[in-house]
Amino acid sequence: MTVLAPQAREEHQFLSLHVIETLxxxxxxxxxxxxxxxxxxxxxxxxxxxxxxxxRAERTHSRTRAGAGDGPLAAYTMGMRTREWALLTAAALKERGWxxxxxxxxxxxxxxEGVGLKFGDRERTRHLTKVLLFAPEDAGEKIAKVIDEDREAIQSWVGEYERAKAAANAPRGKRRGVRKTAEAPESAETDAADTASAPGGSGAGAEAPPEGGADKLPKLPKEVRAGVLAALAPAEAIDIALYxxxxxxxxxxxxxxGAVQSGAAFTVHAAEEVDDFxxxxxxxxxxxKANALDYLDAVDDGGAGMTGYQSLISGTFYRHAALDRxxxxxNLALGGxxxxxxxxxxxxxxxxxxxxFVNAVPAAKKNTTASTGSLPKLVLAFDGKRPFNYAAVFERPVDEGREGPASxxxxxxxxxxxxxxxxxxxxxxxxxVLTYDVDVEDLLTVMRDGGELVAVPVDDVRELTGDVRELTGGVRQLTEGVRELTGDAQELTGA
Known part of the structure; x- marks a missing residue:
């Protein structure tokens, strides 16, 4: 089935965002x-x-707002990036009576493992996937539902799978003289997940399973695999569609x-940092010391408990991002x-x-710097057929001694x-344009009166993108021959 979705008009395809902010x-x-x-x-x-x-600051800001029922995404699912999907799935299975x-x-x-994920090598990571997986936050519950609905068949497959893994690993472990215990059945270098998902199988004298040996491990039933991949699919997780x-x-x-392009923020002037003691x-x-009865006792309790240095920076930054509407x-259509x-x-x-983009600030040292309370000096937003990055206009560093305040x-x-x-x-x-700064507000007035300001000043973040009713046209065919992800699970995985 061909996937259809609304099409943003070509002249409005990209939204370019620019911020000047002082930290x-x-x-x-x-x-x-x-x-x-x-x-x-x-x-x-x-x-x-x-x-x-x-x-990350923007994504977690939006997820927190949505989780609290605030903002336009309150009614939608959000994503979660973690290595703990096995633990989350197990917790959901316990909720289902396991x-x-x-x-x-x-x-x-x-x-x-049956769908291809690998797990850590060490004791503290053996229940964590080797890579962070960005999936809908309810993916663990959905996977648990797939498992629970076909519990007997999956338990039978798991038993066969675990026996096959043990058989595949045993010759290699014995040959290398690895001492196995109940707590650490695999070697320090690799674990069962690595063996199960390696491209080859196991064989005597091989560091990794030899070619073709992976076929010795029973494959996850097709309908279960399809269900797990459907649970991991982006679905309605809006932040996955965005990022x-x-x-x-x-x-x-x-x-x-991703539909979002993000550039690094950088100061418009030369950098200076302070080592704060x-x-x-x-x-x-x-x-x-306060209760000391004599001078010597007071001296013994003198001095700080701990001293050190931390680096701090100040500056006016330019940052840019663009959204491909x-x-x-x-992404939303193909996600199901x-x-x-x-x-x-x-x-x-x-x-x-x-x-x-306007309000989120990275949270590092937020309690000792109050950085997350910062507001931009200026936000500029506009549409175009392509994204526009204005970083090059700051190639010449601002000289505050000669030109005035950097912002x-x-x-x-x-x-x-x-x-x-x-x-x-x-x-x-x-x-x-939107500003939260009194000096910039005055500057905008001067530029507007002098005919230098082409952007329209607004007073609310929601006004930055204009009338969204004008941003989209009708419906057209987006892709040829792409099967709709919300259809049959067999079609979802190509199984």
Missing amino acids: IAVLPVRDENGRPKSIPFGGEERHMVTAQSRR TDPDEALTTAKAVL GRFLAEIADSPNVD YSAADDAKLRR QQLRV MAPGRVETAARAAEQEFVEA LVAVRRLLKQHRLVTRKRADIARGH
């Missing part, structure tokens, strides 16, 4: 040494907040090309959403994405760049 004494993201991240640009080192940290927790966990792991997902371990997994008091010592609708719901869901997803200089540069591009290209709209 003071923060550390939103760190490198492996605990230092602020930076990037060279325009002959100077700039502070950088990576795209992945921004995307009284033996070991049986529930063994079954959940075997079924997930995408790639899962290489399952060859026929429903991967998703701190000391922590020992309350017990201070109490004894057409890809978003494709009913065709009649795709357009409403896409509009809700766009509204929430813009809200999160005001950056706002003026950004808006002048937008005016230039809209004058020279027909594939871009004027767009809207």
Whole structure:
């Protein structure tokens, strides 16, 4: 069956978002040494907040709002990225009356291995998948439902599967002299999941199972495999449709090309960081010192309980993201959403994405820096046939000593760049601007009165994308020969 979904009009396909924001004494993201991240640009080192940290902040911001029943996505499912799907499935099986927790966990792991997932090698990771899997947050419950509905057949398969694994591993373990115990039946280098999902089988003298040996392990029944893949499919998890997902371990997994493009945020000026010295008091010592009866006792309890340094940065940042409205609708349709719901869901997803882009802040050191209370100096949003990134306008670092406050200089540069591009290209709209800063508000008034401001000022995040009723056209065929994911489970997996 051919999948149909609403099509965003070509001139409105991409929504480009741009922000100028100032952060003071923060550390939103760190490198492996605990230092602020930076990037060279325009002959100077700039502070950088990576795209992945921004995307996570936006995604978790939206998920928290939806979970609390707030915002346009309150009625939709959201995704969860974790390695604990076997544990979540086992917990859901116990809710369904599986009284033996070991049986529930063994079954959940075997079924997930049966679709191609691998588990950790060490004791603390043996129940965790080797990769993070981004799936609908109710996927564990759905997998448990698939298992429970065909419990006897799956238990029989699990028993056969576990015996085959043990037989496949035994010759290798004995030959290498691995001492096996009840707590650690596999070697330190590999585990049963690695053997089960390796491309080959097991054989004497082989570090990994030889070619063709994987066929010795019984395959998960087709209908069960189809049900598990359907549970892992994006379905109505809006954030998966927005940010995408790639899962290489399952060859026929429903991967998703993200509809959101995110750039790293960077300072518009040269970077400077401060090593902030701190000391922590020992309350017990201070109490004894306050009650000391003589000088020597007071000296003994002098000094801080702990001292150290932490890196902090301040600066005005530019950041950019773009939303492909057409890809978003494709993802929702191919994920299994009913065709009649795709357009409403896409509009809700766009509204929430813009809200999160404006308001979400990475939460690192939020309690000691209050960084998550920050608001942007300026937000610029506009439509186009393609995304537009204005990062290059800040190649020349702002010189505050000569040009004035970095945020005001950056706002003026950004808006002048937008005016230039809209004058020279027909594939871009004027767009809207929003500010939460009094100085920027005054600057916008001056630029508007002087004819320099082409974007329309607004007072609410929801107004940044204009009238969403004008953003979409009718329905057209998106893909040829793609079978609808909400149909027969056999068609879902190509089984």
